[in-house]
Each structure stands twice: as structure tokens, then as C-alpha cells.
Amino acid sequence: MRQRDTLRYDQTLFRDREVFEFAYVPDQLHHRDAQSRELALLARQAVRGGSPESAILRGPPGTGKTTTVLRLFSEIEEATQTIVPVYVNCQQDRTPLAVFRCIFEKLVGYAPPSTGTHVDDVLGSIVRRLRDRNAALLVCLDDANYLHESGHLNDLLYRLLRLSEKWDVRRAGVFAVSSDLALNLYAAVDVRVRSVFHPAEVFFPPYTKTEIREILAARIRQGLYPNVVPRAALALITDIAAEEEDVRVGIDLVRKAAVRAEADGRRTVTRNDVTEASRSIIAPALQTRAANLSESERALLSRIAEAARDGGAEVTSGAVYEAAQEYAPIGKTTYNARLKRLEEAGIVDLLLRTGRGRTREILLRYDPEQVLAACGRPGRT
Ligand SMILES: Nc1ncnc2c1ncn2[C@@H]1O[C@H](COP(=O)(O)OP(=O)(O)OP(=O)(O)O)[C@@H](O)[C@H]1O
Ligand SMILES: [Mg+2]
Incomplete structure (x- = not known):
């Protein structure tokens, strides 16, 4: 047995599996310095007795919004007692009561009693704790579009941002996060909320x-x-x-x-x-890409996928061209143009192999069965 290439049954390739978990927060955040700095600045207003400023964090999925906030919040927790950062996942907690229960739990260290609790009771306990600690709340409403969809965003922001008017506590800051670029959270809230909600816009580009x-x-x-x-x-x-x-x-x-x-x-x-x-x-994504192809491009793609699935040998542009002649004869130029479209669509890679004339190896970027399914043909069962 070749020791160098093979793994013993008790060996692993993973140094640390946890770093691939969805909930993992990386030590190092790349390419998000500007956003991190801006958010830190908004939070910092609260350090010497002031109040944190609010922000709306916008950006498509997977652009580091949640990670940036979580990292900042853990830095704040290590550095100061005067700001209480609370992270709320609004996919899970979609009502004001649920959100205030999260805040309570963070402040007090345990969950509030589960029965007979009213928003005002929970709020009362939150306010008392904040006064005791002379601390300011900084709440991240992650995926706040869910609160908007469930119709609770207005009520929640109103209660949260006006706490300081009703009680003698520092004004809260809110970081509202949305990955729905079509939704303007600021425009979505009503006037009485807007008069106390003046968020900075922090954009997370792809x-x-x-x-x-x-x-x-x-x-x-x-x-x-x-x-x-x-x-x-x-x-x-x-x-x-x-x-x-x-x-x-x-x-x-x-x-x-x-x-x-x-x-x-x-x-x-x-x-x-x-x-x-x-x-x-x-x-x-493959579905969308295949749907954008013309019918003849899709037909060619199906043929390539079938060849990749059935044949043991590599799939070359020459072989596919010859096979295509049996179904529907086409000219070389048309064929090459269609092949190029498949490459541009990000479905295949065309590799030029030396010593083989002009024929190229066609590599599918996706599993052949999946490609066939996306082309509207049933895969082999
Ligand atoms: N700049 C980065 N450096 C290192 N890892 C990153 C970076 N940005 C994102 N990631 C990783 O990518 C994944 C997605 O990031 P994150 O959850 O922060 O995105 P998001 O913008 O909140 O997405 P969504 O809108 O879908 O909630 C996470 O696993 C995160 O660790
Ligand atoms: Mg997120």
C-alpha cells in the first residue's frame, strides 16, 4: 500500500471540523474592515455615557453581515460593561415579546418565566437592569425583514427606541439587518418610528x-x-x-x-x-442557468451530460460534434457557438489539450444527472 496517498482508517483530513459549521464565527474577517469600523464607531458613541447610534445593514446573502455583527458584539462585551449588545435572530424570534425575552435573557442571564408574561412586564425588568448597570442597549435585529413580514417591525422599533423617553435609561441603538435588497427597511417603518430612528446605511457588497x-x-x-x-x-x-x-x-x-x-x-x-x-x-442556480439557454443549446447540453454520465472516457468537443450529427446535423460554426454559450453560462469548462488538434475536453461543472434534470429530461433511474 502506498502510505503517502492513502489514509489509514484512524486518520483524518480535518484539523478542526467546527470551522465549517454554519454557526462558526471566524477569527479573521477578510475584506470587511470598512463595515466593521463604521459599526464600531456607531456603537462607540455609548462608551462615555452617550447612546449607540442605529444602522441598517444591507447586502445579499453570504456577504458577512451576521459575522461582522457577531464579531463586533463579542469585542464590545470584552471591552466594556456600558454597552449591552444583544443579538436577535428574527427568523426565530418574530414578535416584540420574543425579542424582549431575548434581551431579558442576555441582560439577566436566564430566560424569563414562560407563562403569563406580558411585554410590559419583560420591558420593566429590562429597564431596571439597565438602570442598575447604567448601560445602553445595542440590539441587532438580524434578518429584520422577517419582523417586517410578520407586521411587528414598527411596534418593536417604537417600543425599543422610545424606552428612554418613558424611563430614565439611555437610548437604545438598533442594527437592523436585511439581505432582501428590494426591501427598504427605513421606508417600511411609519413616521412615528422614523422620528426616533435615524439609521446609518452600511452596505455589504458581494x-x-x-x-x-x-x-x-x-x-x-x-x-x-x-x-x-x-x-x-x-x-x-x-x-x-x-x-x-x-x-x-x-x-x-x-x-x-x-x-x-x-x-x-x-x-x-x-x-x-x-x-x-x-x-x-x-x-x-443550475436550474436558472439552464432555463436561460435556448432550446438548441439545452439540447446540446443534454447530450454532453449524457455522454459524461454514460461514457467512461473523457468527453471531447470532437466526439460530441460527431454524435450530434446523428440527431440533428449542424455546422461546425453553429456547434462551436453553442458550446461557447454553455461555457459563458458557467455550466461547462472547455479545456484545450495539446497534441490533439482543435478538439477540446468538455468538463461539466455540475453533476450530469443534475444537468439532465435541469434540462427538463428525466435522469436515469
Ligand atoms: N469576510 C469574511 N471572512 C471570513 N469568513 C466570512 C466572511 N464573510 C462571510 N464569511 C463566512 O461566510 C458565511 C456567511 O457569512 P454571514 O452569515 O455573515 O453572511 P450574511 O451576510 O449574514 O448572510 P445572510 O444574509 O444569508 O444571513 C459564514 O460561514 C461566514 O463565516
Ligand atoms: Mg446573516
Whole structure:
């Protein structure tokens, strides 16, 4: 047995599996210095007896909004007692009572009694604690669009931001987060809330491909042993994550591909591991991409997917061209144009192999069965 290539049954590729979990907060946040600084500045207003300022954090999914807030909040907790940062996941807690219960729990250290509790009772306890500590609340309403959808955003913001008028406490700050770019949270709240809610806008743009690669490489260094993910595999994972515009897809692909390699007893992740792992992750984007192709481009794609699924040999542009002649004869120029469209759509890679004339190897970026399904043909059962 070749010791260098294979893994003993008791060996693992993972240095630390936890870094690939969804809830993991990385030590190092890349490319978010500007956003972190701006939010820190808004929070800092509260350090010497003032009040934190509010913000609306906007950006597509997977652009580091939650991570940036969580990191800032843990820094604040380490540095000062005068600000009480409370992170609320509004997907889980969608009513004012649920949100105030989170705040109570953070302040007091245990959950409020579960029965017979009214919002005002919980609020009363919160206010008392804040006064005792002379502290200011800074509440992150993550995925606040859920509060808006359930019709509670107005009421909640009104109660939270006007606490200081009714009671002798410092004004609270609110960081409202939304990944729904079509929704303007500020415009969505009514006038009486807007008169006390003056949020700064903090935008989280999508990561570029280079940024995605750096984030993934850092995560790989942290979570896997050296050389487990070769450069070519990382490049493919980066391509897929960049096309999905979601770094989360990349992190999950790294983990799933490494699990596959490990289960196979190999020390390195192959391109095939990545393609196989992507099966369960990327169906939605592939659907959209296939739907945007013309009918004839989709037909060609189906043929390529069938060849990739059935044939053991590599799929080349020459072989596919000849096979296509049996179904519907087309000219070389048209064929090449269609192939190029499939490449532009991010579904195949065309690799020029030396010494083979002009024929190119066609590599599917997705699992063939998935491609067939996306083209509207049933996969083989
Ligand atoms: N700049 C970064 N550096 C390192 N890891 C990052 C960075 N940005 C995002 N990540 C990682 O990507 C994943 C998604 O990030 P996060 O949850 O913060 O995104 P989000 O903007 O809150 O997305 P959503 O809108 O879907 O909630 C997390 O696993 C996070 O660790
Ligand atoms: Mg988030």
C-alpha cells in the first residue's frame, strides 16, 4: 500500500471540523474592515455615557453581515460593561415579546418565566437592569425583514427606541439587518418610528472572486491539514461559489469534498469530489442557468451530460460534434457557438489539450444527472 496517498482508517483530513459549521464565527474577517469600523464607531458613541447610534445593514446573502455583527458584539462585551449588545435572530424570534425575552435573557442571564408574561412586564425588568448597570442597549435585529413580514417591525422599533423617553435609561441603538435588497427597511417603518430612528446605511457588497478565494483558502488552512485541497480543486470551488455569489456555498463545498475524499481513504480532494459534493448544494442556480439557454443549446447540453454520465472516457468537443450529427446535423460554426454559450453560462469548462488538434475536453461543472434534470429530461433511474 502506498502510505503517502492513502489514509489509514484512524486518520483524518480535518484539523478542526467546527470551522465549517454554519454557526462558526471566524477569527479573521477578510475584506470587511470598512463595515466593521463604521459599526464600531456607531456603537462607540455609548462608551462615555452617550447612546449607540442605529444602522441598517444591507447586502445579499453570504456577504458577512451576521459575522461582522457577531464579531463586533463579542469585542464590545470584552471591552466594556456600558454597552449591552444583544443579538436577535428574527427568523426565530418574530414578535416584540420574543425579542424582549431575548434581551431579558442576555441582560439577566436566564430566560424569563414562560407563562403569563406580558411585554410590559419583560420591558420593566429590562429597564431596571439597565438602570442598575447604567448601560445602553445595542440590539441587532438580524434578518429584520422577517419582523417586517410578520407586521411587528414598527411596534418593536417604537417600543425599543422610545424606552428612554418613558424611563430614565439611555437610548437604545438598533442594527437592523436585511439581505432582501428590494426591501427598504427605513421606508417600511411609519413616521412615528422614523422620528426616533435615524439609521446609518452600511452596505455589504458581494465578494469578488479573488476575495472568495482568499476567504476559502483561510478557512481551508484552519480546518484541514496542509495540501488536502490542491490549487485546481480550490479554483473550481471558488468558481462555483463566485457564480452562486455566496461564499457559504464554497465553505460547504470544501467540507463535503473533504468528507468524500476521507471516506475514500485519500489524502487529497479531487475535482470529482467537488463536482459530486456540489450535487446537493447548487441545484437552484443550475436550474436558472439552464432555463436561460435556448432550446438548441439545452439540447446540446443534454447530450454532453449524457455522454459524461454514460461514457467512461473523457468527453471531447470532437466526439460530441460527431454524435450530434446523428440527431440533428449542424455546422461546425453553429456547434462551436453553442458550446461557447454553455461555457459563458458557467455550466461547462472547455479545456484545450495539446497534441490533439482543435478538439477540446468538455468538463461539466455540475453533476450530469443534475444537468439532465435541469434540462427538463428525466435522469436515469
Ligand atoms: N469576510 C469574511 N471572512 C471570513 N469568513 C466570512 C466572511 N464573510 C462571510 N464569511 C463566512 O461566510 C458565511 C456567511 O457569512 P454571514 O452569515 O455573515 O453572511 P450574511 O451576510 O449574514 O448572510 P445572510 O444574509 O444569508 O444571513 C459564514 O460561514 C461566514 O463565516
Ligand atoms: Mg446573516
